[in-house]
Amino acid sequence: MKTVIIGASFAGVHCALRAKQLRPYEEVVIIEKEETLGYIPSGLILLLNQHIKRLDEATFISKDALEKKGIHLILGTSATKFNFSEQYIETTKDRVYYDKLVLAMGSSQISQKLVSNHPGFLTYKKKKDSELALEKIELSKEIAVIGAGQTGMELASALVNKGKEVTLIESMSYPLYKSFDEDVIGPLISEMSQESKLTTYFSQTVKEIKGDNLESELTIVTQQNTISCEAAFLSTNVRPDLSLFEEQLDYHTDQTLKIDAYFETSQPNVFAIGDLVQVPSMLLNQSMYSPLINNAIRSGQICAENLEEKKVAYQGSIRVIGTYVFGQYLASCGLTEADFFLYEEPIETLILDIPLSTIEQDKKIKIKFTYNKNTKILLGVQMISRENILEKINRYTLAIESKMTIDELAKKDHFYHPLYANPVSDII
Ligand SMILES: Cc1cc2nc3c(=O)[nH]c(=O)nc-3n(C[C@H](O)[C@H](O)[C@H](O)COP(=O)(O)OP(=O)(O)OC[C@H]3O[C@@H](n4cnc5c(N)ncnc54)[C@H](O)[C@@H]3O)c2cc1C
Missing domain, CATH: 3.30.390.30 (FAD/NAD-linked reductase, C-terminal dimerisation domain)
Known part of the structure; x- marks a missing residue:
């Protein structure tokens, strides 16, 4: 059996490792569009907070470690087109046939909203974006962070520690709202209000951005305020990009792929894992989008257990997070x-x-x-x-x-x- 996995991050890598562990005879191939793999998405924050000295250290697995397990890596190659009926993928290099295909192409910090697609926004999930962001941070004194979820808060906190003047903009009325109630977050709000280098705008949505990050100044316009800064980070929700599938796979309205309890999509022999899919909530009678590393890893591992024969239904998630900010x-x-x-x-x-x-x-x-x-x-x-x-x-x-x-x-x-x-x- 030949299993082809698209995407060499947490979900794809752990699917490959588990598949090889269970079935050493299986041919496992990972196709990854970047030249390197295994970057930890909060690498920039680890660096700003001086937990690591170089972005290279923010790595959870190496190419060598995967190759030693017998996994075949095709790096610097993008999947560009899918033919599900004849079971092959077109890539930027060759056509690749599969018996089982696992889609692990994840998500990016680009939402569907018009304003977030502005070229002036910096993101930092990928290593090359973190490198660019780092250069921009070094050159900037006033930096805006849009989104006060976990990633936005970690970035704002790290930038303040680095002595930057930070403006944090959030459409909800308080930070970290997805995982915390307002009556718990009081000590954090009071800590943040004492930070002289932090300005917060809650309950405000970014309407417009003027300028380009390559120029010296950006202007961010919300309903109530106009904010000038030298660099602006987008830390809003992540979403998958399904455009490559050309409507051949069923999907939910939030742009996640529909799967069964074994991670198989609406096409036979095609599976999807990690940030591409929702996970069943163990507490609610529905599934939810929970783009977290532990979900990506577990979905990859359980998918691998079901590739040959559907055996292990995914139990789901209760969403667990931990962080340190301000x-x-x-x-x-x-x-x-x-x-x-x-x-x-x-x-x-x-x-x-x-x-x-x-x-x-x-x-x-x-x-x-x-x-x-x-x-x-x-x-x-x-x-x-x-x-x-x-x-x-x-x-x-x-x-x-x-x-x-x-x-x-x-x-x-x-x-x-x-x-x-x-x-x-x-x-x-
Ligand atoms: C800044 C930031 C910090 C985060 N920190 C945490 C944290 O501390 N803890 C936590 O639990 N979660 C965290 N997350 C969430 C976490 O990053 C994701 O849940 C996780 O990375 C999802 O893994 P994945 O393998 O599904 O996809 P991704 O990590 O998104 O990886 C997808 C891979 O597929 C590749 N790819 C995409 N398209 C193609 C193509 N066409 N051909 C070939 N390859 C392709 C990409 O290059 C990429 O390597 C963070 C997210 C962000 C944005």
């Missing part, structure tokens, strides 16, 4: 209160401000539990602290996945140490 660690899993218009039963919430441990009373964690009012089954957890509490979110992710009630969670075996923990009965 001096605050934030983590969230499951549903926020704002998601509950999609949930059919009544819910209750509990917000606690607890000390980090019995001894460290002055170090606080704010934590919000959301659960089904009738059954007490846990549905979502959000946390914020100046301390690194990120790893704790995985405990709550497991609790939600296993449909634990909030009372059952309190009775589980948790370690206690006066310096590092609270007695669990004091938390819930």
Whole structure:
């Protein structure tokens, strides 16, 4: 069997590795349009925050490591046309035939809105875009970031740390709204309001951009404001680009490909994974677009298990994120209160401000539990602290996945140490 995977990022690479692990006899080929592979999309932020010295270090896998596993890589080559009935792909080099085709072409920081396609906007998901962005950052004092989701907030925070004058523009009324409720985010908002180098415009949508990033000045126009800057970053939602498929595959209105529980698209022997597809929500009776690395990896691995024969249905995701911005660690899993218009039963919430441990009373964690009012089954957890509490979110992710009630969670075996923990009965 010959499996051809288009796209050598998290989804494609993990699909290839799992396919080779399960079926060493299988011919696995990855076609990737870039000359290099394995770039970590937040490489620019890691560099600005001095966690790495060069963008080259922001790599999760090497060409050699994949070739050693027997995976055949065709780099610097784009898939340009698909013939699904005769099972071949046209590329910028040769025609490639397949038995199984896996589409792992991901998404980009370009939305469908007119304004976001302006050539003046910088993006940084790809290495070459990060390199260009880095040059522009070095030359600029005043920088605008459009979008206050996780990537926009991480960038704004890193730029402020680097001494830049940053303007953050967001159409929602507060940052990180997809994963956090406004009543949790208070400590972050107060931290941000004390940053003299940060100006925020919430509830404002960019209407127009004048100028070009290659020129010295850009003007961004929202409903209420006109903002001048030397560089502007687009950090709004990512979306797949389906234009190559020429309507041969079924897709959702949000431009994601339709798949079955085994990642097969509407065409037989053609699978789609990673940021190209929605994932089933473990908590809601529907699927959702959750473009995250852990979803890309897991979708790739499970797809590989189904290529020869459909065996393992994908269980889905509860959406778990963690980040550090403006001096605050934030983590969230499951549903926020704002998601509950999609949930059919009544819910209750509990917000606690607890000390980090019995001894460290002055170090606080704010934590919000959301659960089904009738059954007490846990549905979502959000946390914020100046301390690194990120790893704790995985405990709550497991609790939600296993449909634990909030009372059952309190009775589980948790370690206690006066310096590092609270007695669990004091938390819930
Ligand atoms: C700035 C930024 C930071 C992020 N940080 C995080 C994070 O910290 N944690 C997290 O969970 N998620 C993060 N994400 C989301 C994460 O990047 C994506 O969910 C993940 O990269 C999706 O992986 P993928 O393999 O599906 O697709 P992608 O990573 O988008 O890769 C698709 C690959 O396909 C190739 N390709 C596309 N078209 C073709 C073609 N026609 N022919 C050949 N090759 C092609 C592309 O060159 C690319 O290599 C971040 C996103 C952004 C934008």
